[in-house]
Amino acid sequence: MTDIHQNKKLYTIGEAAKMCNISRKTLRYYDKIGLLHPDEVSEQTGYRYYSLENVLKLPIIKYYKQMGFKLDEIYEGLSRNSTYIHEHSFINKMTELQEQIERLNEQLTAVSDWYDLIQEARFVLTADVNEVSIKYLPPEVYCFMEQDFSYDYSSSTINIPWVNFLEDNHCEITGPVILEFDSMTERINETANTVKIMQKKVSSENNSVLEMHTSRELVATLYHRGDHKNIKQSYQKILDWAKKNNYHCGPRCIERFVIDYWTTTNPDEFVTEIMVPVERKRK
Structure with a gap:
């Protein structure tokens, strides 16, 4: 865990990746597509640093993926931060998954x-x-x-x-x-x-x-x-x-x-x- 500001504890990309059992490459990709940006990027080294609030979004992202959501759909859910949006997206996903089940059964x-x-x-x-x-x-x-x-x-x-x-x-x-x-x-x-x-x-x-x-x-x-x-x-x-x-x-x-x-x-x-x-x- 690394202190960049006196009252704000940030995690290096390696620490965040290890905590959530994902790769650094994945975190870099999430940053690239706008799904999860680091809180700080060092001007000298280019290292990425994440707050605990952002690190806690990673289990949410993983669970969304487990449920079959695409990354752009996950981005919509996280960025809008609305119970209504979640409800609507879940209804759409259930319909989509049911259609997939029917197709797989065929x-x-x-x-x-x-x-x-x-x-x-x-x-x-x-x-x-x-x-x-x-x-x-x-x-x-x-x-x-x-x-x-x-x-x-x-x-x-x-x-x-x-x-x-x-x-x-x-x-x-x-x-x-x-x-x-x-x-x-x-x-x-x-x-x-x-x-x-x-x-x-x-x-x-x-x-x-x-x-x-x-x-x-x-x-x-x-x-x-x-x-x-x-x-x-x-x-x-x-x-x-x-x-x-x-x-x-x-x-x-x-x-x-x-x-x-x-x-x-x-x-x-x-x-x-x-x-x-x-x-x-x-x-």
């Missing part, structure tokens, strides 16, 4: 869903899952777009018009790319020329124009493993199963891309879930 959902797809595909490949099964699809909300289809799966899954469409309409999505064909027969015969591309909506923004709400639906499902060029064989397997078990198929069909060009360019690792609505035939 990002976590997207990453988690992609990770789950990789685990799903690994199970299908290692457990040799190759039989038709039946299940109910739960109600869901999707973003969707109608577009032309040319049987080029690389550009249908990594779909530039679709990505641009989502960005232009501020729609956040998660999970696998899904293609829905109005006619399973046309899909099998490769005469379908339009498709509905969709992905699960994750954003909290309300844009009902882009939303498609699906209802609970019974489907026959089969994982197609490998190149999409051979997917007809998997469709035929579903048809054979339906005939054997007395089910009507279609008319629609759905292809859900568990592992595709988004994750790998090796077609041997591709996993596509084919889903076909089914209904038990009446006797």
